[in-house]
Structure formats: structure tokens, C-alpha cells
Amino acid sequence: MKRLEGKVALVTGSSSGIGQAIAIRLASEGAQVVINYRSSPEGAEDTLEKVKATGGACHMAGCPNAGVSVQADVSVLEDVRELIGEGIERFGKLDILVNNAGLEIHAPFWEVTEKDYDKVMDVNLKGAFFAAQSMARHLMETKRSGRIINISSVHEELPFPNFTAYCASKGGMKMMTRNLAVELAPYDITVNNVAPGAIKTPINDDLTNNPDQLNALLQNIPLGRLGKTDDVSGLVAFLASEEASYITGSTFVVDGGLTWNYQEQ
Numbered sequence: 001m002k003r004l005e006g007k008v009a010l011v012t013g014s015s016s017g018i019g020q021a022i023a024i025r026l027a028s029e030g031a032q033v034v035i036n037y038r039s040s041p042e043g044a045e046d047t048l049e050k051v052k053a054t055g056g057a058c059h060m061a062g063c064p065n066a067g068v069s070v071q072a073d074v075s076v077l078e079d080v081r082e083l084i085g086e087g088i089e090r091f092g093k094l095d096i097l098v099n100n101a102g103l104e105i106h107a108p109f110w111e112v113t114e115k116d117y118d119k120v121m122d123v124n125l126k127g128a129f130f131a132a133q134s135m136a137r138h139l140m141e142t143k144r145s146g147r148i149i150n151i152s153s154v155h156e157e158l159p160f161p162n163f164t165a166y167c168a169s170k171g172g173m174k175m176m177t178r179n180l181a182v183e184l185a186p187y188d189i190t191v192n193n194v195a196p197g198a199i200k201t202p203i204n205d206d207l208t209n210n211p212d213q214l215n216a217l218l219q220n221i222p223l224g225r226l227g228k229t230d231d232v233s234g235l236v237a238f239l240a241s242e243e244a245s246y247i248t249g250s251t252f253v254v255d256g257g258l259t260w261n262y263q264e265q
Contacts, residue, residue, distance in 0.1 A: 001030075002029050002030030002056060003029050003237075003241045003243070004026060004029040004030040004031040004056075004096075004237070005029075005031075005057075006030070007095040007096055007240070008031060008032045008033075008034070008087065008091040008092075008093055008094050008095050008096070009023075009026045009031045009033050009034070009094075009098065009240065010033075010036065010083070010084070010094055010096070010097050010131075010135075011023045011026070011033060011034070011035060011036065011098040011100055012036045012072075012074050012098065012099055012100050012101035012127070012128075012131060013036060013037070013038070013100045013101030014033075014035045014036055014037070014044070014047055014098075014100060015035070015036075015037035015041075015043030015044040015046070015069075016040065016043045016047075016201070016202060017201035017203055017229065018100060018196065018201060018229050018232050018233070019036075019047075019098075019100040019151075020043070020047045020050070020229075021229030021230060021232065021233040022098055022100060022151075022229075022232065023035050023047050023050075023051055023067070024047065024050050024051055024054060024233070025230070025233035026098075026233075026236070026237055026240060027051040027056045027057060027067060028054040028056045029237050029240075029241070030056045030057060031056070031057065031095075031096065031240070032065060032066060032091050034067065034068055034069075034083075034086075034087040034091070034094070035047045035048055035051065035067055035068065035069040035070070036070055036072055036074070036083055036101065037069060037070075038071070038072070038074070038101070041071065044069035044071075047067075047069070048067050048068070048069050051066050051067040052066045052067065054066070068087075068090050068091075070083055070086050070087065074123060074127030074128075074131060075126065075127055077126075077130055080127060080131050081130070081134050084131065084134040084138065088138060093142065093144070094135060094138055094139075094146070095144070095146050095147065096146065096147045096148075096149070096240045097131060097132065097135040097146070097147070097148045097149070098150075098236060098240075099127070099128035099131055099148070099150045099151060099173075101123055101127055101128075102124045102151065102153075102169075103119070103120060103123050104163055105119065105163075105165065105166070106162050106163060107162060112164065112165055116165065120165040120166055120169055121165065121168070121169050124169035124170065124173065125172045125173055125176070128150055128173060132150075132176075132180060132191070135148060136148070136180075136184055136187070136189060139189055140187050140189075145187075145188035145190075145245075146188075146189045146190075147190055147192075147239065147240045147244075148180065148190070148192075149191075149192055149194060149236055149239050149240060150176075150177055150192070150193045150194070151193075151194055151196070151232070152170050152173045152174060152177075152194065152195040152251060153166075153170045153195055153196060153197075154195050154197045154253060154255050154259050155167045155170050156170035156171050156173060156174040156193070157171075157174075157195075158258075158259055158262055170195075173193065174251060177191050177193045177249060177251070181249030181250075185248060190239075190244070190245070190247060191249065192239050192244075192247060192248060192249070192250050192251070192252065193250070193252065194232060194239070194251075194254060195251050195252065195253045195255070196232050196254045196255065197253070197254065197256060197259065198221065198226050198227060198258060199226060199227040199228070199229060199231070199254075200226040200228060201229060208226070220258055220261055221255070221256040221258045221261070222256060222257030222261050223257055224256075225256065226256075227254060231254050232254050235254060
């Protein structure tokens with residue numbers, strides 16, 4: 001029996017990158033998956049096809065009930081509630097929420113606009129807050145245990161000049177996770193963070209295609225390489241499983257040692 005068999009997971013921002021890898025990994029472990037996207041239906045369809053190909057949810061490749069893709073902008077409260085509701089309507093329940101959707105905007109602190117600040121905070125923190133709220137309400141109403149897993153960042157702890165709003169959003173996520181872990185524990189709902197460091201995804205192709213910048217970064221990573229999306233998704237699958245039932249309120253750093261060896265260039 002696969003360790004997530006019979007479970008239903010929702011992964012926000014899962015049309016590409018880390019979110020896509022998480023959706024595929026959870027499916028391979030037996031979960032049915034709600035794939036969320038904001039503006040890339042093609043990416044979401046790609047994720048869905050890969051989820052179906054795992055055969056995890058029904059022990060055969062091409063399983064039609066393995067997943068579904070749902071468009072929603074997590075920065076909009078109504079969208080968040082409809083996203084959770086649609087997942088429940090499609091599969092009858094939700095067991096696992098992965099708050100993965102996020103963005104960052106590069107700007108010196110003194111040039112950050114209110115619009116940019118709001119955009120970062122609304123997606124990274126507000127969206128995760130209200131998705132967790134809707135998920136918790138569902139679990140409490142149905143009297144079932146559940147898992148909420150937030151994809152944070154090493155920058156919930158580590159300063160990142162020119163990305164202050166992003167760091168503030170991830171710092172807020174860290175404290176939200178700790179608070180919710182205590183508040184939701186009586187309902188057997190665990191809440192944890194996974195904090196990736198430098199992970200190789202299409203979003204940082206400019207970095208990987210610039211040898212000087214890449215080498216400077218790699219000198220800060222004791223393991224000497226960028227992380228892979230599988231390095232993150234495997235940990236998420238563990239935290240979503242019964243094996244992690246006594247873990248809550250924690251952040252798990254996936255950074256090759258970067259945090260303790262970082263020097264700003």
C-alpha cells in the first residue's frame with residue numbers, strides 16, 4: 001500500500017517548478033491531487049498528465065481520477081475559498097494542503113512600491129493564511145486529521161538584500177506556521193514549513209546560464225550543487241504521511257548547507 005493512498009492533496013502554484021514536482025510526488029505516493037494554477041493552463045495540464053502517468057492513485061498509468069486542475073489566484077480571498085471548495089466537490093474531501101504558490105520582486109528597499117509590496121504579501125502570506133483557514137474549517141467540520149505544509153524559504157531566516165518584501169512574507173509564514181501548529185493541534189491537524197534554498201527550476205534559468213553568478217552561489221553551498229525539485233518533494237511527501245504524525249510547528253531547511261555558510265556577494 002502506498003503511504004498516501006486514499007488521501008487527497010491540494011498543491012497551490014503547481015503548474016511548474018517545485019509545485020509541479022510536489023504534485024507529481026504526492027500522486028506517485030497514492031494521493032489524488034488538485035493542481036492549482038493562476039495563468040498557465042498549459043503548465044497545469046502538463047502537471048496533470050504527469051500526475052496521471054504515475055498511476056499512483058489507482059495502480060495504473062493514465063488513471064483518470066488521479067487529479068484535476070483548477071484555476072485560482074491565491075491573492076484573492078474568493079478564489080482561495082472557491083479553490084478549496086472545488087477540490088472538496090471533486091474528490092469529496094481534502095486531507096493535505098501544500099501552500100506552494102509564491103513570487104518575489106527584485107527592488108532596493110527604497111524603491112519598493114506599494115503595489116509590489118501588496119502583490120508579494122498577498123500571494124505569499126495572505127493566500128497561504130486563508131487557504132489554511134479554509135482547509136482547517138473543512139477538517140474540523142468533517143472531524144478528520146490533516147496536514148498543512150507551507151513552502152517557505154531559507155529567507156524566513158536569512159537576509160536577502162533587495163528582496164525585503166519577500167523575506168518579510170516568509171518570516172510571517174514561519175510565525176504563522178508555529179501559531180497554527182499550536183492552535184490546530186487539538187484537532188490533529190499538523191502544520192509545518194519546508195524552506196528550500198537554491199533549487200534548480202526554470203525560474204532561475206538566467207542564473208544557471210551565467211557561469212560567474214552560478215559559481216559565486218555554489219561557493220556558498222557546502223554540498224557544491226543546486227538543489228533538485230525532488231529534494232523538496234520527497235520531504236513534503238514524508239510530512240504529508242502518517243510517518244510525520246508527531247511533527248508540527250517546524251521548519252525543515254533544504255539548502256545543501258547554504259544557510260550556515262552564506263556570505264552576501
